[in-house]
Amino acid sequence: MRFTQHLGSHLTPEWKKYYVHYEELKEMIYELVRLHSLGDEKTGRAGPTEEDFFENVSRQLQDMNVFFKGREQQLLGQLYNLEKDVETFLKLKNSPKRPSERKLRSTESSLKMAYSEFYLGLSLLQNFQLLNYTGFRKILKKFDKLAHSERGKSFFIGQVTTAEFYTSPKVQEMIDKAESTMIQKLESGNRHKAMKTLRVPPLEAKGQASHWDTFKTGLYFGIFLLSLVVLIIAAALRPSNSWKDNTALVSGMRGILILVWWFFGFAINTYIWRRKGVNNVLIFEFDPRHNLNYIQLFEVASLLGVLGVIGGYLLVFSYWLNIPAYVGPLVSYLLIAGVVLLPLPVFRPRSRIWLLKELGRICCAPFVFVTFPDFWIADQLNSLVTVFLDVEFFACYLFVKNDECSSAKYGIRAVVAVLPAWFRFAQCLRRFYSTKTHDGKRKYEHLVNAGKYSTSFFVVLFSSLASGLAVSGANVQALHYYVFFSLWIVSAMVSSCYTFYWDIRKDWGLFEGKHKLREELIYPNYVYVLAIIEDLILRSLWTLNISVGQLGPKWQATILTTILALMETFRRIVWNFFRLENEHLNNCDQYRVIRDISIRPMRSIEAAEQQIEEQATNQLPKQSKGDQDHNHAE
Numbered sequence: 001m002r003f004t005q006h007l008g009s010h011l012t013p014e015w016k017k018y019y020v021h022y023e024e025l026k027e028m029i030y031e032l033v034r035l036h037s038l039g040d041e042k043t044g045r046a047g048p049t050e051e052d053f054f055e056n057v058s059r060q061l062q063d064m065n066v067f068f069k070g071r072e073q074q075l076l077g078q079l080y081n082l083e084k085d086v087e088t089f090l091k092l093k094n095s096p097k098r099p100s101e102r103k104l105r106s107t108e109s110s111l112k113m114a115y116s117e118f119y120l121g122l123s124l125l126q127n128f129q130l131l132n133y134t135g136f137r138k139i140l141k142k143f144d145k146l147a148h149s150e151r152g153k154s155f156f157i158g159q160v161t162t163a164e165f166y167t168s169p170k171v172q173e174m175i176d177k178a179e180s181t182m183i184q185k186l187e188s189g190n191r192h193k194a195m196k197t198l199r200v201p202p203l204e205a206k207g208q209a210s211h212w213d214t215f216k217t218g219l220y221f222g223i224f225l226l227s228l229v230v231l232i233i234a235a236a237l238r239p240s241n242s243w244k245d246n247t248a249l250v251s252g253m254r255g256i257l258i259l260v261w262w263f264f265g266f267a268i269n270t271y272i273w274r275r276k277g278v279n280n281v282l283i284f285e286f287d288p289r290h291n292l293n294y295i296q297l298f299e300v301a302s303l304l305g306v307l308g309v310i311g312g313y314l315l316v317f318s319y320w321l322n323i324p325a326y327v328g329p330l331v332s333y334l335l336i337a338g339v340v341l342l343p344l345p346v347f348r349p350r351s352r353i354w355l356l357k358e359l360g361r362i363c364c365a366p367f368v369f370v371t372f373p374d375f376w377i378a379d380q381l382n383s384l385v386t387v388f389l390d391v392e393f394f395a396c397y398l399f400v401k402n403d404e405c406s407s408a409k410y411g412i413r414a415v416v417a418v419l420p421a422w423f424r425f426a427q428c429l430r431r432f433y434s435t436k437t438h439d440g441k442r443k444y445e446h447l448v449n450a451g452k453y454s455t456s457f458f459v460v461l462f463s464s465l466a467s468g469l470a471v472s473g474a475n476v477q478a479l480h481y482y483v484f485f486s487l488w489i490v491s492a493m494v495s496s497c498y499t500f501y502w503d504i505r506k507d508w509g510l511f512e513g514k515h516k517l518r519e520e521l522i523y524p525n526y527v528y529v530l531a532i533i534e535d536l537i538l539r540s541l542w543t544l545n546i547s548v549g550q551l552g553p554k555w556q557a558t559i560l561t562t563i564l565a566l567m568e569t570f571r572r573i574v575w576n577f578f579r580l581e582n583e584h585l586n587n588c589d590q591y592r593v594i595r596d597i598s599i600r601p602m603r604s605i606e607a608a609e610q611q612i613e614e615q616a617t618n619q620l621p622k623q624s625k626g627d628q629d630h631n632h633a634e
Contacts, residue, residue: 003138007131012124013277013584018067019128020060020135026142028053033146053143054155057136061163064132068165071125078118079174086111086185108186112197115182119198120288122175129166136160199289209295217295220302227309235316249315251558252329252397255390256308256336258565262384263301265573270294272577276522278584284373290350300339300348307335329394362423366430372583375427379579381420382456383572386565392416414464421456428453445506452502455495462488492542500539503575504532509582522581531574538571 004023011019028048035048089107092098137160140152160166179198187194209217271294273280281288292300311332318325343353361368362378381388392413428450435443466484504510510517510528517528541564 003135007135010127010131012128013279015067015128016277018064020064020132020139021056022135022139025053025056025139028056029139029143029146036147050147050149050151054151057140057155058159061136061159065164068125068128068168071128072168072170075118075121075125075174076170078121079177082111082114082118083177083181085114086181090185112182112186115178115186116197116289119175119178119182122171122178126171126175129171133160133166209293213295213299217299217302220299220306224302224305224309227306227313231309231312231316234313238316238319249325249329249394249397251562252390252394253308253312253315253332254562254565255387255394256304256311256329256332257562258384258387258390258569259336260301260305260308261566262380262569262573263297263304265569266576267294267297267301269573269576269580270297273580276581278522278580280580280584283580283583284376285371286354287350292348292351296348304336304339307339308332310335326394326398330398333391333394362427365423365426366433368430369434370427370431375424375431376579378420378423378427380572382424382453383568385417385420386561386568388416388419389413411464414460418457418460421453421460425450425453425457449502449506452495452498455491455498458491459488459495462491489546496539496542500536503535503539507575507582508578509585510578518582518585520585522585523577528578531578534574535571538567541567 004026007019007022032048032050032053089111092107093104098104137156140156140160143152144150179194182194182198183189183191187197270280270292272278274294280286281291311328311330314321314323314328314331315325316328318328339347340352341356343349343356358373358377361371361374362381365374365378368374396412428446432443432446432450435446462484466481466488469481469484505512508528508531510532513519517525521528544560544564
């Protein structure tokens with residue numbers, strides 16, 4: 001493997017500009033040699049000189065040292081705080097008035113997690129040292145070979161081997177201290193258990209899956225595709241008149257299709273983020289040692305697809321098997337709910353528990369602090385409204401079994417449709433409350449963002465009122481119907497323009513400042529242009545619901561709704577690429593590559609430490625005033 005590829009696959013993306021610019025220096029060497037062999041008078045232009053090359057190397061070396069020193073000092077400060085917390089925890093643990101076992105276990109778990117993240121940061125900085133030292137050695141050796149010089153060797157010995165980023169022993173010392181503390185003080189001398197907690201996955205294995213995971217993904221995906229083709233053929237062969245009473249159940253299967261479609265899209269998101277160096281593991285606050293890569297996400301999506309196809313088979317063959325048609329969708333919904341939500345220690349339990357916690361936090365908005373994963377998942381739910389409506393419809397059908405399930409008569413569907421928007425609205429209000437007052441612009445941006453989601457309330461309200469008047473048997477020519485219908489159109493137009501603007505300017509961070517798109521881009525320029533056009537078109541597809549869905553027959557409206565729901569899910573998948581890119585680049589400005597784990601696991605830990613010291617002081621024999629004067633004189 002060429003060193004350029006090795007460097008690109010092993011570097012830490014957030015620190016990319018502080019690594020040796022190996023490809024740039026290599027191009028300078030080739031240009032310098034080419035111009036030297038031809039002569040400046042033949043080329044007609046002046047090229048880089050040796051002085052330019054070594055000036056560039058020196059500048060990179062200087063920037064590297066400054067960055068390394070800053071990171072090293074930050075890690076030293078973290079180590080000091082961690083060691084202080086561990087000592088306080090041990091005093092608290094051995095105190096006669098110790099807290100409950102539950103609090104102690106929680107504190108110990110937080111300390112271990114903090115040490116784990118700290119150890120990961122040390123490993124990344126140590127890898128930074130090794131990669132840059134190797135890069136300078138190789139590029140200077142290449143210079144000497146092509147320029148027939150020994151100046152590169154002299155520079156390497158005199159400047160690189162003595163540079164602070166390479167000679168500083170503090171990183172290794174901190175690694176030794178972290179291991180010692182974890183082994184002796186937090187794991188009671190159990191080295192194997194301590195190193196398992198601290199273990200950092202090999203950098204070359206980041207994002208890679210095992211052969212077993214790859215095999216399972218291929219197996220599930222193959223079964224899904226083959227079964228889907230057979231299911232479509234079987235559905236086509238079923239007598240057309242036999243579908244008359246099952247049309248509602250067919251639309252009920254739509255939610256499963258959309259959910260599987262989204263999971264495949266998220267797997268593609270993860271693959272592209274990995275290829276482009278977007279640190280989605282940090283952004284989503286995943287455990288870097290235990291998280292799903294794109295192969296494993298494809299496995300989950302394929303398995304869900306197989307479970308959905310099982311329900312489809314039961315639905316299609318219910319005509320010949322003489323079983324209730326609703327059994328098929330019911331089986332699929334139960335199986336998928338079990339795989340995604342059931343907290344059992346099987347099939348990716350860590351990821352399932354993480355998802356359940358996030359969904360719980362979303363439902364508790366605005367009463368809990370909002371993190372990036374919280375509002376990102378809530379945004380996904382806003383594009384999966386049709387799934388919510390289909391689940392509500394199917395649950396209603398199981399008990400009612402009539403056409404009222406799909407109507408807006410009782411307002412239940414309106415409440416379900418507005419729930420995802422409410423979650424984001426409440427999160428924006430909480431972020432407004434939590435943002436510090438001195439950051440006025442960012443603070444009030446959350447209110448503006450809340451206003452964006454509030455437009456969905458009006459869209460659903462006026463749409464439900466208009467639909468309710470039309471279905472209730474009232475004269476559709478009545479003034480009330482046209483008033484609500486017109487308000488629905490206006491509110492939908494406002495919502496589309498509002499959300500499109502926010503997508504481009506705020507969520508993707510485009511067209512801000514003096515740059516045409518953004519100061520730093522990860523994808524090619526044309527990709528952003530296509531994404532903007534795609535977002536505008538798909539944000540406006542709701543107009544088809546008026547021109548086609550409202551005027552055509554019921555089956556036509558069902559097909560249109562299905563297509564629009566799939567297109568909205570596709571729009572969200574595309575949106576994810578640029579939203580994570582924008583978050584990643586903003587994070588780069590902070591050089592943060594590990595999760596921010598609180599190193600104060602118990603807010604009362606300092607107070608408890610002070611209480612222990614006071615108890616120890618009170619147990620000492622009181623000295624007389626003469627003794628105190630004598631001690632003072634000594």
